[in-house]
Amino acid sequence: MFKRATKDFINIDPLQTGGKLTEEAREALLEWGDGYSVCDFCQGRLDEIKTPPIFDFVHDHLPKFLGSDVARVTNGAREGKFIVIHSLALKAKPNTYIILDGNAHYSSYVAAERANLKVVEVSKTDYPSFKIEADKYAEVIEETRKKGEIALALLTYPDGNYGNLPDAKKIAKICHEYDIPLLLNAAYAVGRMPIKMKKIGADFIVGSGHKSMAASGPIGVLGMKEEYAEFVLRKSERYKNKEIELLGCTARGATIMTLIASFPHVKERIKHWSGEVEKARWFSSKMEEMDIIQLGDKPHNHDLMFFHAESLYNMSKKTKKGRFFLYKELKARKIHGIKAGLTRYFKLSTYLIPKEDLRYVLDAFDEIIKKYSG
Amino acid sequence: MFKRATKDFINIDPLQTGGKLTEEAREALLEWGDGYSVCDFCQGRLDEIKTPPIFDFVHDHLPKFLGSDVARVTNGAREGKFIVIHSLALKAKPNTYIILDGNAHYSSYVAAERANLKVVEVSKTDYPSFKIEADKYAEVIEETRKKGEIALALLTYPDGNYGNLPDAKKIAKICHEYDIPLLLNAAYAVGRMPIKMKKIGADFIVGSGHKSMAASGPIGVLGMKEEYAEFVLRKSERYKNKEIELLGCTARGATIMTLIASFPHVKERIKHWSGEVEKARWFSSKMEEMDIIQLGDKPHNHDLMFFHAESLYNMSKKTKKGRFFLYKELKARKIHGIKAGLTRYFKLSTYLIPKEDLRYVLDAFDEIIKKYSG
Numbered sequence: 001m002f003k004r005a006t007k008d009f010i011n012i013d014p015l016q017t018g019g020k021l022t023e024e025a026r027e028a029l030l031e032w033g034d035g036y037s038v039c040d041f042c043q044g045r046l047d048e049i050k051t052p053p054i055f056d057f058v059h060d061h062l063p064k065f066l067g068s069d070v071a072r073v074t075n076g077a078r079e080g081k082f083i084v085i086h087s088l089a090l091k092a093k094p095n096t097y098i099i100l101d102g103n104a105h106y107s108s109y110v111a112a113e114r115a116n117l118k119v120v121e122v123s124k125t126d127y128p129s130f131k132i133e134a135d136k137y138a139e140v141i142e143e144t145r146k147k148g149e150i151a152l153a154l155l156t157y158p159d160g161n162y163g164n165l166p167d168a169k170k171i172a173k174i175c176h177e178y179d180i181p182l183l184l185n186a187a188y189a190v191g192r193m194p195i196k197m198k199k200i201g202a203d204f205i206v207g208s209g210h211k212s213m214a215a216s217g218p219i220g221v222l223g224m225k226e227e228y229a230e231f232v233l234r235k236s237e238r239y240k241n242k243e244i245e246l247l248g249c250t251a252r253g254a255t256i257m258t259l260i261a262s263f264p265h266v267k268e269r270i271k272h273w274s275g276e277v278e279k280a281r282w283f284s285s286k287m288e289e290m291d292i293i294q295l296g297d298k299p300h301n302h303d304l305m306f307f308h309a310e311s312l313y314n315m316s317k318k319t320k321k322g323r324f325f326l327y328k329e330l331k332a333r334k335i336h337g338i339k340a341g342l343t344r345y346f347k348l349s350t351y352l353i354p355k356e357d358l359r360y361v362l363d364a365f366d367e368i369i370k371k372y373s374g
Numbered sequence: 375m376f377k378r379a380t381k382d383f384i385n386i387d388p389l390q391t392g393g394k395l396t397e398e399a400r401e402a403l404l405e406w407g408d409g410y411s412v413c414d415f416c417q418g419r420l421d422e423i424k425t426p427p428i429f430d431f432v433h434d435h436l437p438k439f440l441g442s443d444v445a446r447v448t449n450g451a452r453e454g455k456f457i458v459i460h461s462l463a464l465k466a467k468p469n470t471y472i473i474l475d476g477n478a479h480y481s482s483y484v485a486a487e488r489a490n491l492k493v494v495e496v497s498k499t500d501y502p503s504f505k506i507e508a509d510k511y512a513e514v515i516e517e518t519r520k521k522g523e524i525a526l527a528l529l530t531y532p533d534g535n536y537g538n539l540p541d542a543k544k545i546a547k548i549c550h551e552y553d554i555p556l557l558l559n560a561a562y563a564v565g566r567m568p569i570k571m572k573k574i575g576a577d578f579i580v581g582s583g584h585k586s587m588a589a590s591g592p593i594g595v596l597g598m599k600e601e602y603a604e605f606v607l608r609k610s611e612r613y614k615n616k617e618i619e620l621l622g623c624t625a626r627g628a629t630i631m632t633l634i635a636s637f638p639h640v641k642e643r644i645k646h647w648s649g650e651v652e653k654a655r656w657f658s659s660k661m662e663e664m665d666i667i668q669l670g671d672k673p674h675n676h677d678l679m680f681f682h683a684e685s686l687y688n689m690s691k692k693t694k695k696g697r698f699f700l701y702k703e704l705k706a707r708k709i710h711g712i713k714a715g716l717t718r719y720f721k722l723s724t725y726l727i728p729k730e731d732l733r734y735v736l737d738a739f740d741e742i743i744k745k746y747s748g
Contacts, residue, residue, distance in 0.1 A: 002402070002427065021409075031375065031377060033590045035392070041714075082621060106613045109612055110613060217409050218625060252584070253592045
């Protein structure tokens with residue numbers, strides 16, 4: 001069998017910290033691992049399966065959790081985005097636009113390309129904050145309206161590079177002033193921190209099970225307002241109970257059972273979000289004591305952080321190991337998650353990592369800097 | 375934890391017999407269960423990950439296995455179909471058609487609807503064979519060409535109701551005479567029986583990991599000819615290595631590791647296909663001795679079979695338990711897989727079920743018939 005070399009490492013890769021399975025999810029994997037096991041008692045549609053209790057999860061627990069009227073489980077956050085974007089694009093004239101924030105994940109852009117929408121971007125501010133400012137949405141909407149229609153605006157909340165949390169409420173309000181629905185890409189929020197779609201005022205929200213809900217991937221969640229559900233979840237003309245955009249059923253396997261198994265833990269862990277933010281800020285301050293500067297929102301409001309380490313970059317130019325020295329030094333200390341070859345700019349996450357492990361990571365940076373200095 | 379009640383049952387549901395995990399896949403689930411675990415060493419795209427060896431699987435083993443030039447792993451057979459259909463639909467004029475066989479799975483129809491193509495069907499023959507005849511493809515193509523263009527033809531091989539295997543080679547030849555590419559929906563073939571896309575002469579093939587490749591779902595495989603790969607797998611304008619139709623990455627989780635873990639077993643098991651067919655025919659003959667008539671291809675060429683049991687139907691009208699009596703009687707004997715409420719027409723699969731278990735199933739039918747007769 002192929003082994004996962006990093007399994008007993010401290011993993012600070014933002015992709016990995018929120019997707020670690022709970023013990024309950026591990027058990028669910030084995031119980032429901034077989035191909036189509038969840039479909040033993042299916043009456044025709046995944047979200048309506050009562051045994052196991054997928055129906056209750058999708059139609060009761062999940063919309064409450066997302067703060068949406070309606071919810072579905074998808075094959076991932078990106079697939080959820082495409083479901084929304086593709087639906088709205090179907091109603092659109094040629095030359096219709098989607099507005100993305102300048103920190104959007106590549107898959108938002110690719111989903112728009114797949115749906116044949118034109119993309120305009122709300123630019124971010126420069127180094128070191130890289131912020132998305134709410135008022136820019138109004139400017140971009142005004143300009144874009146001169147060129148064509150706008151089907152949708154999207155906001156990445158937070159983004160996956162800097163972990164910045166823009167003023168989503170204000171952005172939702174601005175979009176609605178122009179009658180443009182807003183989709184929140186909350187792949188790094190749902191399952192980590194408290195977030196309610198309708199409290200923010202958004203029309204759609206997507207989350208990621210494997211990124212932030214302690215689930216085995218690929219799996220995501222999609223929430224929306226009632227007024228959009230009829231069209232986005234429109235049904236097949238011939239197969240009356242099949243939802244077209246979902247191709248009938250989405251996460252028809254063990255993935256949904258791990259999501260459900262971890263859900264009680266996930267609901268609990270978001271209550272401790274302020275402690276996670278505090279820990280992230282503490283980690284950031286300790287990194288800055290070593291002249292590794294945290295970019296993005298400051299003080300920071302999320303566990304995902306982006307750092308600028310000019311000193312490590314300078315060391316990489318002097319050592320024979322070159323730009324891989326940092327990766328190798330961390331690997332030797334069983335720390336994983338900063339991409340091989342990066343030294344000057346890198347992101348990491350402190351989510352659910354015990355403070356003593358983070359101290360160990362900080363000590364590692366300190367040792368490495370001392371080793372390669374002078 | 376939610377338990378799977380049917381786990382120690384004999385499961386003759388066609389959805390379940392080919393998706394049962396191997397021991398290796400079970401181990402892979404635990405090793406790679408965490409959210410994004412396969413992405414620890416990702417350089418930007420799922421199919422290019424070298425650790426674990428996804429690259430070798432997708433670019434070497436899988437296309438050889440499918441008999442295709444190019445292959446990808448998808449979120450399922452239906453998602454693979456949509457990738458092809460949506461791509462070809464993008465190039466199509468309004469009023470363009472897709473041709474489906476009359477035994478097509480509902481998800482083929484829904485994928486066509488999602489891509490806004492018009493659907494025409496090649497009708498099947500009547501009771502009791504429900505065959506798709508190759509020459510009908512020519513007739514339907516001729517008629518449809520009068521109304522608009524045809525982007526694609528699809529053949530379900532075998533279909534999921536009768537387990538019929540039409541003359542795919544001849545159908546491919548006919549389609550090509552009209553310059554129409556052919557997509558094989560081989561969700562019940564790939565991983566069960568020997569099948570090579572190019573040997574049949576098709577242009578695309580999809581298979582299902584959770585249905586027929588001993589993998590944990592949702593996961594599928596997609597193979598195609600080189601000449602279509604450039605467009606179907608076209609890349610993002612901005613993110614140069616991201617394939618638009620795949621939204622960058624598809625089965626980014628433990629699902630792909632179970633597919634890879636079971637693959638040696640799957641390659642081995644298809645060698646024993648003739649034994650599986652023989653066993654299916656034997657089972658069918660024994661059912662017919664009880665006046666439960668097998669419909670579809672005869673002699674049958676697949677483990678998926680559809681039966682007509684007029685006697686069981688008549689019994690259901692007389693017993694107090696009504697149409698659920700068969701389900702309850704089988705359940706009491708720890709046999710699962712015939713949908714609750716069905717008595718007159720039902721499908722089942724004998725795939726990989728030991729002959730002694732099938733004898734037990736046959737004895738159960740015999741007992742039930744005797745119990746409710748007279």
